[in-house]
Amino acid sequence: MRIDYPNFHRAISLFLLSCIPYIAVSQHHNVSAGYLPPSDPLVQQNLSEWQDLKFGLFMHWGTYSQWGIVESWSLCPEDEGWTVRRGPHAQNYFDYVKAYENLQTTFNPTQFDPKKWADAAKQAGMKYVVFTTKHHDGFAMFDTQQSDYKITDPKTPFSSNPKANVTKGIFDAFRTDGFKIGAYFSKPDWHSDDYWWPYFPPKDRNVNYDPTKYPERWENFKNFTYNQIEELMTDYGRVDILWLDGGWVRPFATIDTTVEWQRTIKVEQDIDMARVAKMARSHQPGLLIVDRTVPGAYENYVTPEQQVPSEPLDIPWESCLTLGNSWSYVPNDSYKPARQVIHTLIKIVSRGGNYLLNIGPGPDGDWAPDAYDRLKAVGEWMALNGEGIYSTRTxxxxxxxxxxxxxxxxxxxxxxxxxxxxxxxxxxxxxxxxxxxxxxxxxxxxxxxxxxxxxxxxxxxxxxxxxxxxxxxxxxxxxxxxxxxxx
Structure with a gap:
């Protein structure tokens, strides 16, 4: 079943086409500032292997695919192009949140076939995958024991399907095809009462209370985050990359005031990355950790978003870019031609980076046919020319x-x-x-x-x-x- 507001999907599609440039601009920052190379030999080895792979698959997928919107962002009470709400509940924020969270009760992606995705990505010449195990909305695409807001909960129709734990299915299928495995995980969780405390209304993307004033509540959130990450590190086989998003959850001292979105961070949001990293690597030795936009020991490579650096960088980096106009599924999205994907790959690799290409699965659990067509064409080119891409440097x-x-x-x-x-x-x-x-x-x-x-x-x-x-x-x-x- 799919919620279908009149003209909702068409309006969202047109809206997304107009706002994508602003999404890219909002993320700009000096990605090289403060980079520290890892000292752990196993991490160094994994990082060198990852730099050889060059081409990876990114997938943003969640209940939001049913509405064809910008992932979780319409829940964020900020006045930005990518946070605009659409549909019959748009005029009342709290009604909208309730309708959004109710998407859990209609999410039933019966066409989900991770082997089909893995085979298509392998044929395209991709060598690693990063999947959104949990976006900012807090909906877990894995069988977490920390929350019932998840795909495997009985409230979700797909929970009765043998493939309900989609994160496990994706990781297993891609690992079988020789891919390195990356777990995207959002540090902020807008569904958690310990991040957006119901006592206060949310003000923006940040925690809606002062963690230094309510330390017990923040400690609960830190433990919740730690426990969910530990589940991903222990129950899902070999994981090579922990790709952490939501860079506003960070030590206050690391804020770069030259970056507009970081100036909105008004309170301390330190989740103790040293503790998280120690735990994660105890289960996954050599794990790459990508604490995006937070320079230091836990950003093992940097991730410019929707942009390609104009010059070579002398640190490990990866451009994450969309195949369509949106990170997540949008009906009738426009996909970049294979020529553009290949030209972008060549430019990225010549400048020393990796290319993480995003495809958003639809609410039925499959990609649009155009996505398969693009990957097929890219794969035919890579079969002839890939030796000049893989294991290369500037x-x-x-x-x-x-x-x-x-x-x-x-x-x-x-x-x-x-x-x-x-x-x-x-x-x-x-x-x-x-x-x-x-x-x-x-x-x-x-x-x-x-x-x-x-x-x-x-x-x-x-x-x-x-x-x-x-x-x-x-x-x-x-x-x-x-x-x-x-x-």
Whole structure:
């Protein structure tokens, strides 16, 4: 069953298209400031392995998919583009909250098939997955024992399905396909009486009381958070990444007042990350912890959102970007073409980052057909050109006009990706192509991946490649050509 307000979904879809740029802008911050590399050798090893993977899948999914809205954000009493409420209860905040929480009683994603997702992501060349086990609304997509606001509670129709514990199903299916496993978890919980205490109305995204004035209540919330994370670390097999969102829950001393949204934090919201991290790694040795936007020991890599840094970063990083216009499911969403996904992947990798591409499952438990189509096209390109993506690092130069460079971490091979025009999938190679030598290293062989070796000549720090006519318009030249330079 699905709640269907008249014109609700169309209005939300149009609204989301208009507000996405503001969502991206609101998250901007200096992602490199205060970064501390991990000292634990197991974490260092896991981090290096993660940097080799380059391409991952993100999934935002919850009861909110039934309304096709911006995840939990309409519950937040802030006057922002992405918090606007729609539907018959929009004019009364408390009626709206009640209707939103009642979505639990209609959530029944009977088409849920995590193996289908894992197979599609693997074919696309993705190597890790991050799934929203709990967003800010507090609805757990796993079988938590700390709350009955969860997918496995009898109030949720899907609870009687053998696949009801969707987090376990997703982690198991993707792990079987060789993926590293990431658990997204929201530190704030707007359903918890110990975060938004019913004694006070919520004022904004932050805790609605002063934790220093009511320390026992805040201690209860800290323990609730700790216990839920411990469940994820003990009951769901090997977990490689704990991806913590909701950066306003942080020690007050870490606030960056140059960032607009951080200036709204008025009280101490320290949940004792040292205690959480120690517990989590006792169960999951080498676990990467991503305490987003909170610099220090518990942000093992940084996560620019809906943006790609314009220059290489010298720290581990990951751009998280949406395939559609929204993080979560929106009816008739517009999905980026495969060309744009591939060009973005190349730019991210040339600058030393990973690409976490988000797809929002629908209320029926499946992706839109367009999402599968995009992944199929990306996968066909990756099958030919992936060796220039995986296990690579930055090299100088990282870019030259429409050419972007990567270098295998062992230094033996470099790759130059020549991108198609932004409005064309097809690529016609020139008869000759001059490339700056990556890292200044001489070249002993040149190969266009999927097409074979090509002749070349050296000119000081330039390699001039001669491309035969029979290879300039080849059927394999879609989106971008990868030119392998062996040193």
């Amino acid at each position: 090299v100088t130069p990282d870019a030259q006009d429409r050419v972007f460079y990567t270098q295998h971490k062992d230094g033996r091979n470099s790759y130059a990706f020549l991108l198609s025009d932004d409005d064309s999938d097809l690529l016609q190679l020139p008869s000759t192509l001059q490339l700056t030598l990556p890292g200044g290293k001489p070249v002993k062989q040149v190969e266009i991946l999927g097409l074979g070796k090509v002749p070349f000549r050296m000119k000081e720090k330039i390699v001039e490649i001669v491309i035969p006519n029979n290879k300039r318009n080849h059927v394999n030249l879609r989106y971008a050509a990868a030119i392998k330079l062996s040193h």
